[in-house]
Amino acid sequence: MEPSELRRAVEAGRATASGLGLRVDDATVVHNSDRVALRLVPCDVLARVAPSGLLADSEFEVEVARRLADAGAPVAELDPRAEPRVHVRDGFAVSLWAYYEPMGPEIAPADYADVLLRHHAALRQIDLDAPHFTDRVAVALREVSDRERSPELPDADRALLSDTLGGVSASISSDTAGHQLLHGEPHPGNLLNTRRGPLFVDLATCCRGPVEFDLAHTPDDVAQHYAEADPDLIRRCRALTWAMFSAWRWRQDDRMPDREHWRVAGLNKVRAALST
Structure with a gap:
């Protein structure tokens, strides 16, 4: 995302989590492309924020994650403190996920x-x-x-x-x-x-x-x-x-x-x- 859109996306991610009662003091951009991944602290949530034009893709991803988690698949899960759905805020589609601290070494x-x-x-x-x-x-x-x-x-x-x-x-x-x-x-x-x-x-x-x-x-x-x-x-x-x-x-x-x-x-x- 361009800098101006990125700033709006970060604020949409922060506001969505805060609106659900999660404490957000800071947001760090983990990944920036057509959609943004943000680490929100201290609630330790990974917010995935996409333009509203990608709403269907975001909803599809949430549905896939929900079903795979039920099947015991080795996948990152949605944050259990929020309803498992996509939230639309200020022209962005926001989904909230559990944050996993990366570990080494490289996977064999x-x-x-x-x-x-x-x-x-x-x-x-x-x-x-x-x-x-x-x-x-x-x-x-x-x-x-x-x-x-x-x-x-x-x-x-x-x-x-x-x-x-x-x-x-x-x-x-x-x-x-x-x-x-x-x-x-x-x-x-x-x-x-x-x-x-x-x-x-x-x-x-x-x-x-x-x-x-x-x-x-x-x-x-x-x-x-x-x-x-x-x-x-x-x-x-x-x-x-x-x-x-x-x-x-x-x-x-x-x-x-x-x-x-x-x-x-x-x-x-x-x-x-x-x-x-």
């Missing part, structure tokens, strides 16, 4: 695979209307296809991303027999090492697809510890996920820090995945 590949296996098992226990991963691919493809939305994307790279998003997605989705609910983006930034053990966060990306689509977001060594995963399908999913990542970086309105670096790095990752 075998432990990463284990928590993802348990997460997938919990996802199979819930009945949820979620998009297919190809719906997200289609959004990325529209960004690449629209030169006004991605005017700086070179023609050769536009063709690479278009072919990957369209062709690889079609090859993966041709057989949906083994598809299930997924996290959607279980990369290391969305897996916290906490006193309770590893917990997944950022649940708004939940979608349907093969488990290999999730594994493509994890470090390379994780997949060998995940029983019966298809290495070739992981490779194709990895190319696809990096193509989606690259499509977002070439959007004219993308605000990711160090965007120029990630534009080049993302394209190189696509090429590397396709060449193996």
Whole structure:
């Protein structure tokens, strides 16, 4: 968010928690992108604040979290002191979550695979209307296809991303027999090492697809510890996920820090995945 919008988002998060009787003396920005994560103290709440245009996404995330918590999934939970819903305040959608103090060391590949296996098992226990991963691919493809939305994307790279998003997605989705609910983006930034053990966060990306689509977001060594995963399908999913990542970086309105670096790095990752 831009500084002026960020200030309003922080105030909306503080005011929402305070209005529910939680003590808020200070707010620290933990993450800032299209939505903001705030640590509120001393009540120790993580407030996720999004523009009201993302209200449906925020409500979906809260519903996913609520159902997964009931299923015993390894996920960050909503703050128990507040009603499990999204609060709308001053043009923002605010949800309140338990804050987990990060811990080291880095999660080992075998432990990463284990928590993802348990997460997938919990996802199979819930009945949820979620998009297919190809719906997200289609959004990325529209960004690449629209030169006004991605005017700086070179023609050769536009063709690479278009072919990957369209062709690889079609090859993966041709057989949906083994598809299930997924996290959607279980990369290391969305897996916290906490006193309770590893917990997944950022649940708004939940979608349907093969488990290999999730594994493509994890470090390379994780997949060998995940029983019966298809290495070739992981490779194709990895190319696809990096193509989606690259499509977002070439959007004219993308605000990711160090965007120029990630534009080049993302394209190189696509090429590397396709060449193996």
